[in-house]
Amino acid sequence: MIGGGLAGCAAALDLVAAGHDVTLYEARPTLGGAVQTLPEREGDPAPPPDNGQHIALGCFTEYVGFLERIGSGADYRRERLALPVVGERGTTSTIKPSLPALLSYVHVPRRDRLRIPLVTARCRGAKAKPGETFGTLLRRLGASDAAVERFWDVFIRPALNLPADEVDARAGLFTVRTALLGPRASSDVILPTKPLGAMHGDAARRTLETRGARVEPGARVESVDDVDADAVVVALPPREAADVLGEPKPDVEDSPIVSVHLLFDRRILRTPLAALLGSDAHWLFDRGALTGAEPPRGQYVTVVSSGVPELMEIRGRELVDRLAAQITQRLGDAEVLWSRVSREPRATIALRPGAEELRPGVATSRPHIARAGAWTATGWPPTMESAVRSGRAAAAHLLADRKTTVAV
Ligand SMILES: Cc1cc2nc3c(=O)[nH]c(=O)nc-3n(C[C@H](O)[C@H](O)[C@H](O)COP(=O)(O)OP(=O)(O)OC[C@H]3O[C@@H](n4cnc5c(N)ncnc54)[C@H](O)[C@@H]3O)c2cc1C
Numbered sequence: 001m002i003g004g005g006l007a008g009c010a011a012a013l014d015l016v017a018a019g020h021d022v023t024l025y026e027a028r029p030t031l032g033g034a035v036q037t038l039p040e041r042e043g044d045p046a047p048p049p050d051n052g053q054h055i056a057l058g059c060f061t062e063y064v065g066f067l068e069r070i071g072s073g074a075d076y077r078r079e080r081l082a083l084p085v086v087g088e089r090g091t092t093s094t095i096k097p098s099l100p101a102l103l104s105y106v107h108v109p110r111r112d113r114l115r116i117p118l119v120t121a122r123c124r125g126a127k128a129k130p131g132e133t134f135g136t137l138l139r140r141l142g143a144s145d146a147a148v149e150r151f152w153d154v155f156i157r158p159a160l161n162l163p164a165d166e167v168d169a170r171a172g173l174f175t176v177r178t179a180l181l182g183p184r185a186s187s188d189v190i191l192p193t194k195p196l197g198a199m200h201g202d203a204a205r206r207t208l209e210t211r212g213a214r215v216e217p218g219a220r221v222e223s224v225d226d227v228d229a230d231a232v233v234v235a236l237p238p239r240e241a242a243d244v245l246g247e248p249k250p251d252v253e254d255s256p257i258v259s260v261h262l263l264f265d266r267r268i269l270r271t272p273l274a275a276l277l278g279s280d281a282h283w284l285f286d287r288g289a290l291t292g293a294e295p296p297r298g299q300y301v302t303v304v305s306s307g308v309p310e311l312m313e314i315r316g317r318e319l320v321d322r323l324a325a326q327i328t329q330r331l332g333d334a335e336v337l338w339s340r341v342s343r344e345p346r347a348t349i350a351l352r353p354g355a356e357e358l359r360p361g362v363a364t365s366r367p368h369i370a371r372a373g374a375w376t377a378t379g380w381p382p383t384m385e386s387a388v389r390s391g392r393a394a395a396a397h398l399l400a401d402r403k404t405t406v407a408v
Contacts, residue, residue: 001015001022001023001024001025001232001233001235002025002221002224002227002232002233002234002235002236002244003025003026003033003233003234003235003236003240003372003373004024004025004026004028004030004031004032004033004201004204004205004215004217004235005031005032005033005034005035005235005373005374005387006032006033006034006035006063006066006200006204006374006384006387006388006391007033007235007372007373007374007387007388007390007391007394008024008026008031008033008233008235008372008391009024009031009032009066009070009200009201009204009208009391010062010066010372010387010388010389010390010391010392010395011233011235011370011372011391011392011394011395012024012208012213012233012391012395013066013069013070013204013207013208013211014391014392014395014396014399015233015395015398015399016208016211016212016213017211018395018399021212022208022212022213022214023213023214023215023216023229024208024213024214024215024216025216025219025220025221025227026215026216026217026218026219027218027219027220027221028217028218029217029218030197030201030202030205030217031200031201031202031204031205031215031217032196032197032200032201032202032204033201033387034051034344034347034374034387035051035054035196035197035200035201035384036050036051036196036197036201037049037050037051037195037196037197037198038050038051038340038342041340043338044338044340045263045295045300045338046293046295047194047195047287047291047293048195049261049287049302049340049342050192050195050196050197050259050302050342051196051259051342051344052257052259052302052304052342052344052347053191053259053283053285053302053304054192054196054384055158055189055190055191056076056189056190056383056384056385057159057179057186057187057188057189057190058078058179058185058186058187058188058189058190059178059179059182059186059187059385060190060383060384060385061385062385062388062389062392063383063384063385063387063388064190065388066388067199067200069207070200070203070204070206070207071203071206071207072194072199072200072203075192075193075194075198075199076190076191076192076193076199077190077191077193077290078188078189078190078191079188079189079191080096080187080188080189081095081096081097081187081188081189082094082095082096082189083095083096083154083155083189083273083274083275084271084273084274084275085105085107085154085274085275085277086274086275086276086277086330086331087106087107087277087278088277088278088330090330090331091106091107092270092271092274093105093106093107095151095154095155097180097184097187099117102116102117102120103116103117105151107150107151107277108144108146108147108150108151109144109146111144112143112144112146112147113147115142115143115144115147116143116147116151118142119138119141119142119143119147120176120180120181122141122142123141123173123176123177123180123181124177124181126141126173128168128169128170128173129169130353131353131354132168132169132353133164133165133166133167133168133169133352133353134152134156134160134164134165134167134168134169134171134172134173135148135152135163135164135165135166135167136165136169137169137172137173138152138164138172148164148165150277152164154275154277156172156175157282157306157307158282158283158304158306159175159179159381159383160172160175160351160381161255161257161306161307161347161348161350161351161382162255162306162307162350162351162352163307166307166350166352167351167352168351168352168353168354168355168356169353170356171351171356171381174379174380174381175381191272191273191285191290192290192291193290193291193292194291205217221244222243222244223243223244223246224244224245224246224366224369225246230368231368231369231370231398231401232368232369232370233369233370233371233372233391233394233395233398234364234369234370234371234372235371235372235373235390235391235394236373237346237373237375238250238252238349238373238375241371241373245364245365245366245369245371247364247365250358250360251358252349252350252355252358252359252375253349253350253352253355254345254346254347254348254349254350255306255307255309255347255348255349255350255351256307256308256309256311256312256343256344256345256346256347257304257305257306257307257344257347257348258304258305258308258311258312258319258341258342258343258344259302259303259304259305259341259342259343259344260302260303260319260320260323260339260340260341260342261287261300261301261302261303261338261339261340261341261342262300262301262302262303262320262323262324262327262336262338262339263295263298263299263300263301263336263337263338263339264298264299264301264328264334264335264336264337265297265298265334265335265336265337266298266299266334267298267299268299268301268327268328268331268332268333268334269284269286269299269301269331271286272285272286272289272290273285273286273290276326276327276330279326279327279330280305280308280311280322280323280326281303281305281323281326281327282304282305282306283303283304283306284301284302284303284304284327285301285302285303285304286299286300286301287300287301287302288300297337298334298337299334301327303323303327305323306347307350312343312345316341319341320336320339320341324336324339348374348375348381348382348383349375349382351381351382356377359375359376359377359378360376360377361376361377362376362390362393362394362397363397367401368398368401370394370395370397370398371390371394372387372390372391372393372394373387373390374386374387374390376390378390378393
């Protein structure tokens with residue numbers, strides 16, 4: 001197994017369960033990959049800051065199953081979808097999957113609002129045109145510009161790590177159909193209550209080792225040929241996978257996520273999470289409230305901006321000042337007592353129109369070598385759910401090959 005993100009861990013669990021000898025090589029000191037707690041720094045409040053808030057949805061059944069298998073099934077809270085959205089003048093309106101809630105969503109003009117349930121229902125049977133973005137498709141189904149920017153983008157952007165006007169229409173349709181038009185529980189919001197590192201990488205390592213797998217952190221693999229094994233899963237990001245497999249690098253683009261943790265000297269966010277319309281601070285999370293560990297003073301807030309490459313260029317102090325100013329201007333005066341910035345330039349692949357065709361499947365050009373990773377062709381957007389599904393698919397691929405006796 002090469003790569004100890006969720007994909008590699010999920011594959012390793014299945015191969016160990018099938019009775020194989022498994023060794024997992026991970027370049028970093030910890031498992032968990034893109035789902036990490038930041039290295040500790042003096043002065044960090046408790047709980048320690050993560051590399052970014054991670055949210056799952058009720059439809060992420062494989063991800064939830066993975067948490068249960070590694071003993072972290074009690075480390076999240078699950079709530080019915082209710083997304084408070086704060087407008088430019090400070091008014092809050094909540095997005096919920098119910099007709100009355102949609103019709104009373106004040107952030108789009110009344111006429112546009114009436115069309116939201118209609119456009120949602122039309123997503124059920126809609127067909128994306130080749131090269132179409134989700135924004136174009138929504139407008140074709142009757143959505144206004146205001147509804148795309150002020151309603152749809154509120155959850156499409158964090159779900160797909162690109163705004164509706166940039167993301168592939170098929171990915172948008174998949175998200176709406178799977179999360180919003182599926183069974184009621186599919187749209188539930190699942191939020192971690194423990195530091196990400198502890199509940200993912202550390203827990204996965206413990207489980208794997210208990211079951212007899214060897215875990216080798218700090219072990220960067222240069223080539224699949226350096227691994228002495230009968231079968232290998234390459235569970236790496238796109239470019240690293242190509243290097244290790246000796247394949248041409250795929251032409252996929254990345255999409256970044258910037259997260260800023262802020263400790264304010266007083267409480268200003270009244271709900272556990274909220275979106276800020278027309279702001280660089282797309283989503284705010286009350287980390288103290290969500291983890292049940294309030295700071296002794298003030299409020300511990302995580303700010304997330306998805307798919308905005310320009311924010312990657314802004315230096316730390318300037319970024320903190322800019323986001324804090326936008327937040328306090330909207331929610332009320334407060335001083336920042338502590339802050340920490342986390343930039344992930346390659347948080348996910350950018351699912352622009354055409355990108356889906358660049359996602360390879362589980363089979364590689366070489367026998368007994370399978371590919372995994374959230375970015376591969378799982379049918380899901382590049383999420384934690386996709387990572388776990390890809391890992392399980394890679395394990396199943398190797399296990400289906402009767403010649404595979406040992407997977408190391
Ligand atoms: C800040 C941020 C926020 C996110 N928010 C969400 C969210 O809210 N919801 C959601 O579903 N998804 C979210 N994602 C996406 C999700 O975290 C990823 O899609 C998923 O975790 C990727 O898992 P993976 O195993 O495919 O890849 P990775 O996690 O990238 O794992 C690959 C592993 O391979 C290791 N590696 C690389 N090269 C080598 C080598 N040569 N040898 C050995 N090891 C190597 C890496 O160190 C890494 O640990 C977010 C991602 C980020 C960064």
